[in-house]
Amino acid sequence: MDGRDASVPGGVTIYEVARRAGVSIATVSRALRGTGPVAGATREKVLRAVEELRFTPSRAGVSLAEGRHAANGIVFPNLSGPYFAEVLIGYEEVTSELGRSVIILSTKDRGPVRELVRELAGRVDGLAVFGSTVPGDVVDELVASRLPLVLISHAPRPGAATLRSENAEAARAVATHLRGHGHRRFAFLGAPYATGDDVDERWQGVRAVLGDAVEPVATAEYTVESGYQAALALLGGAGRPEAVICSDDEVALGVILAAERLGLSVPHDVAVTGWDDIMAARHARPGLTTVRQPMRELGAQAARALDRLIDGAGLERSHRTLGTELIVRDSCGPHPPGGH
């Protein structure tokens, strides 16, 4: 006679538990949540009935009565590379610890993003959104709706908390380091980028140091494949740059493969740097010089910021920037032995 216990349709309800335990539904609720006093013997009866009927409170009923969903959302473009996945790991871990579920939404190759985001917004208490995954006016709408909102890797925006890693300074460090190796002609691989996004900031930082010596080059996506393709063209032609600064580790790994394919040695013939310090950067041959970005921490902090916004009644609209670190390996140029 046990029906479904874990879902709305046809599930065991609190009324059945109450009847079985011989108490009222209020008592069942109090016994289960620990709100209000319940006599020991009564609690026993209730718990037994719950066990026997495999009762789990209907989430929809609870949400409606409590006025909260106990769920947070996160919107990202895709999950193909390590970057978004790592951020998601951090986000899910903290959100889960805070007693909320995580609802995901991927926007890549998705038509009705506006509708999907609205739908998502309607079932969460707060939302984390990666920059450039959602049209600006949709973000405006979210802000206007006063939904607790954290924008990740997005330029500071009034009305929403933003969280990102430091870009410009690290980009200058990369450029300076490369110039220290004696390189003179540079390419920055990673466009197209939108004003104010991470890649744009990196480009601005690089440009600030290298000026006209660096040329921006577009890639189709931030993947090994597109880095490879772009690099084949870039390195195969005349006027090959001495160093390629990539906006992303995966692109950089593609560049290294292309160089190898073209018979060029990295870093001797061409230096390469990446960004993010994904796992593969350490294992690549040569080891990829890159900028370490605290990906999981980004997700974790987004989750915590959201939590604060949610029960802090939306007062704190902070803009936080996490530190990054230049990780020098072998792909950027020869280093004295023992240096690491």
Add this chain to the structure above:
Amino acid sequence: MDGRDASVPGGVTIYEVARRAGVSIATVSRALRGTGPVAGATREKVLRAVEELRFTPSRAGVSLAEGRHAANGIVFPNLSGPYFAEVLIGYEEVTSELGRSVIILSTKDRGPVRELVRELAGRVDGLAVFGSTVPGDVVDELVASRLPLVLISHAPRPGAATLRSENAEAARAVATHLRGHGHRRFAFLGAPYATGDDVDERWQGVRAVLGDAVEPVATAEYTVESGYQAALALLGGAGRPEAVICSDDEVALGVILAAERLGLSVPHDVAVTGWDDIMAARHARPGLTTVRQPMRELGAQAARALDRLIDGAGLERSHRTLGTELIVRDSCGPHPPGGH
């Protein structure tokens, strides 16, 4: 205490829309959902009011009234490597197309898995669960609760649909191919494994062909790092195997790195194979011979199977196996030029 927000985040309710449009809430609902007839002019008024008030129906209210959550869950151990992420991509895409949200739960390093899974089960219409992420009795409980359930990469289990990729046959193909290269002493890298899971099936297949010529070797995890560590020990010692069959591409990439570190040439000194055909397998040097597993398709089919279970009233409890394909590259041994 009377709450500040009378409602689930979002604030504006169907009542306000109705008042503003000068109609009843029933009409608003009908106009929005397209159920029942609504005069053109009325619909206009309603839509305008909705627009002006930025109304989004409260999901909890809808769920309660409809008796469904319009959300499906997925439980995986972690999201670190490409495997689970790829499956998740396929799952999310299809689930989203079917008009449901995706709620995720990661179990790795999580204490109260039982509670978390129960909680999740209470807010979804169906659940996809990777094998070995959840204790057996919790699975039993889910089955008993009659929640639509798809077990991914799990041995067929009465009461739940299961979905996996073919393992044993492909494993035999790998073993046979390696033997064709003339290798004699093998190691299988990837334990510890549980009876009936993917890795166990692969091991059984390999063993069926190679018998005592293959020795199982444990790795701590399925990561590059642990493959690397395990291989350092395995290849550094005496009696080094001529071929290492890995249960996972990431482990295999770690083995290749370890071989390089030890000054061994792949495949000349030691052959290596992987499993999954992740992106990096193609880009590795040498290219990694592996078994292609349709990761996204696994997720997509899980989503579709779940959908069928949900509105098919749980009739179809299927056990499906997706085909895999041996992908021969250079890491398994020398091939005649122009071969593959």
Add this chain to the structure above:
DNA sequence: TTCTGCGATGTAAGCGCTTACAGCCAGGAG
């Protein structure tokens, strides 16, 4: 003209839960 049929709309009953409030029943104080 009266009646019928049907499109358009409103009314109200839930969906499963939480919780303010009221009621009840000891036992101790006065």
Add this chain to the structure above:
DNA sequence: CTCCTGGCTGTAAGCGCTTACATCGCAGAA
């Protein structure tokens, strides 16, 4: 012996929505 107090429990009012059913006009049929 009465009154009060405080612990325990029940009653019932929502939470925001969907939808069966009732109602109301109005057009076309008789």
